[in-house]
Amino acid sequence: xxxxxxxxxxxxxxxxxxxxxxxxxxxxxxxxxxxxxxxxxxxxxxxxxxxxxxxxxxxxxxxxxxxxxxxxxxxxxxxxxxxxxxxxxxxxxxxxxxxxxxxxxxxxxxxxxxxxxxxxxxxxxxxxxxxxxxxxxxxxxxxxxxxxxxxxxxxxxxxxxxxxxxxxxxxxxxxxxxxxxxxxxxxxxxxxxxxxxxxxxxxxxxxxxxxxxxxxxxxxxxxxxxxxxxxxxxxxxxxxxx
Amino acid sequence: xxxxxxxxxxxxxxxxxxxxxxxxxxxxxxxxxxxxxxxxxxxxxxxxxxxxxxxxxxxxxxxxxxxxxxxxxxxxxxxxxxxxxxxxxxxxxxxxxxxxxxxxxxxxxxxxxxxxxxxxxxxxxxxxxxxxxxxxxxxxxxxxxxxxxxxxxxxxxxxxxxxxxxxxxxxxxxxxxxxxxxxxxxxxxxxxxxxxxxxxxxxxxxxxxxxxxxxxxxxxxxxxxxxxxxxxxxxxxxxxxx
Numbered sequence: 001x002x003x004x005x006x007x008x009x010x011x012x013x014x015x016x017x018x019x020x021x022x023x024x025x026x027x028x029x030x031x032x033x034x035x036x037x038x039x040x041x042x043x044x045x046x047x048x049x050x051x052x053x054x055x056x057x058x059x060x061x062x063x064x065x066x067x068x069x070x071x072x073x074x075x076x077x078x079x080x081x082x083x084x085x086x087x088x089x090x091x092x093x094x095x096x097x098x099x100x101x102x103x104x105x106x107x108x109x110x111x112x113x114x115x116x117x118x119x120x121x122x123x124x125x126x127x128x129x130x131x132x133x134x135x136x137x138x139x140x141x142x143x144x145x146x147x148x149x150x151x152x153x154x155x156x157x158x159x160x161x162x163x164x165x166x167x168x169x170x171x172x173x174x175x176x177x178x179x180x181x182x183x184x185x186x187x188x189x190x191x192x193x194x195x196x197x198x199x200x201x202x203x204x205x206x207x208x209x210x211x212x213x214x215x216x217x218x219x220x221x222x223x224x225x226x227x228x229x230x231x232x233x234x235x236x237x238x239x240x241x242x
Numbered sequence: 243x244x245x246x247x248x249x250x251x252x253x254x255x256x257x258x259x260x261x262x263x264x265x266x267x268x269x270x271x272x273x274x275x276x277x278x279x280x281x282x283x284x285x286x287x288x289x290x291x292x293x294x295x296x297x298x299x300x301x302x303x304x305x306x307x308x309x310x311x312x313x314x315x316x317x318x319x320x321x322x323x324x325x326x327x328x329x330x331x332x333x334x335x336x337x338x339x340x341x342x343x344x345x346x347x348x349x350x351x352x353x354x355x356x357x358x359x360x361x362x363x364x365x366x367x368x369x370x371x372x373x374x375x376x377x378x379x380x381x382x383x384x385x386x387x388x389x390x391x392x393x394x395x396x397x398x399x400x401x402x403x404x405x406x407x408x409x410x411x412x413x414x415x416x417x418x419x420x421x422x423x424x425x426x427x428x429x430x431x432x433x434x435x436x437x438x439x440x441x442x443x444x445x446x447x448x449x450x451x452x453x454x455x456x457x458x459x460x461x462x463x464x465x466x467x468x469x470x471x472x473x474x475x476x477x478x479x480x481x482x483x484x
Contacts, residue, residue, distance in 0.1 A: 007469040024471055025265065028293065032473055051270065055304055062297055097479050145475070187470050194466065221474035224436065227249040228429050228470045229266055231274055232463035233387070237339050 001147060002221045003095045005034060005214045006186035008194040012042050012157070013204035016234055019046025020155050020210040024227075025058045030097030033061050034212055038089045038108075038155040042208055053078060053088050053130065067092045067105045071138040075107065075130035087129045090138070091153050093214060100145050102214075105138040110159045112141075113172060115150040118179045120172050147218040150179065150189070157207035158193065162200035169197055186213040243389060244463045245337045247276060247456045248428035250436040254284050254399070255446035258476055261288025262397050262450040266469075267300045272339030275303050276454055280331045280350075280397040284450055295320060295330050295372065309334045309347045313380040317349065317372035329371045332380070333395050335456060342387050344456075347380040352401045354383075355414060357392040360421045362414050389460040392421065392431070399449035400435065404442035411439055428455040
């Protein structure tokens with residue numbers, strides 16, 4: 001079995017910093033966690049908040065703290081640091097090889113989609129953003145790691161795409177259509193969802209947008225771990241000699 | 243301009259844990275850093291050491307500490323924690339968008355390769371592993387970020403591949419041959435080097451092996467940031483129902 005994860009991420013149109021922060025971290029007892037936070041508003045201020053939250057979560061996960069406890073700690077930390085005045089959404093998606101489970105932690109009103117083969121379910125249920133009061137808990141979904149699973153999570157820039165242009169993205173139908181049509185790579189799936197969201201915002205993303213896709217496959221594995229990273233260099237940052 | 247990075251990593255044959263730890267982290271002022279440590283020996287003990295080192299470095303980088311200072315801090319930290327009895331190699335490769343430079347920090351006798359187009363240079367020069375004395379410093383190479391650069395770094399499992407079978411890997415010639423032949427993706431280049439190293443170890447890697455490749459390309463970018471992760475699940479960890 002192999003676990004394939006992919007991320008596609010773009011800044012709000014004409015901003016140089018994204019309020020969405022995402023890190024992938026190795027779990028100390030085996031597996032990976034993907035941590036995605038979206039700080040209130042956009043630009044520099046939002047980036048500081050989301051970075052602070054993601055840093056706190058990954059440092060706790062790296063010490064072996066469980067996902068739910070890490071999310072609660074990040075909420076209390078943000079509440080204390082910013083006196084309850086600033087909020088952020090937080091999603092943690094973990095493939096835990098110690099327990100043999102996938103764990104989805106949501107502090108985010110946006111849903112998470114889960115597909116077994118081509119059947120797509122939507123994980124909604126009430127979920128509160130972190131930072132605005134004491135005792136905020138994540139909503140947690142945990143199930144056995146098995147072949148043929150697809151998990152898709154994203155920030156509100158994807159959910160609310162098209163709001164300004166009077167269009168909307170039916171993400172569930174889109175995912176079903178792609179999965180029925182072919183067996184996409186995690187990156188293809190993430191790119192397609194992000195591409196559609198950008199398109200209905202008339203190619204000028206109205207907010208920071210991030211999509212995370214995780215798929216489990218029954219491929220016989222060569223046991224090589226692989227990771228890639230593509231970082232666009234914004235035109236104004238390209239050194240003149242380049 | 244786009245920065246493409248890729249990692250390929252395998253455990254020593256028949257061990258479930260790798261002594262090599264690698265994390266990719268976003269720099270707070272723009273860009274990415276790739277941090278690779280190899281703890282003394284292999285298995286669980288080495289994993290604890292390399293994780294400790296990488297964690298320390300990425301938490302400092304995330305606070306805006308410069309690469310050289312983070313490497314020195316990690317060395318002092320390991321020296322203090324383990325009373326100077328344990329060593330680790332440490333490489334930090336950063337694409338720093340604030341300074342517009344690539345920064346290579348080595349605390350590792352293994353060389354780092356740098357290619358401009360197809361011309362391959364070998365960055366050697368004395369370099370000491372961390373943790374065994376006070377005042378250990380990294381050897382640092384810094385140069386402007388420009389198109390057509392390729393940087394390749396790896397742990398000693400790659401450098402010493404074939405030792406047992408009386409073969410050896412001429413990494414410089416291999417890189418030159420691949421770059422002259424085609425314009426490989428960062429992942430293809432990492433996979434080819436790792437594949438050759440495994441082959442001359444008779445398909446049973448004699449040590450943990452990690453290869454990191456970073457390439458800069460002049461491609462006109464869609465400004466979408468992408469990341470992928472492929473995690474093989476070892477056969478003994480696949481849950482029975484899968």
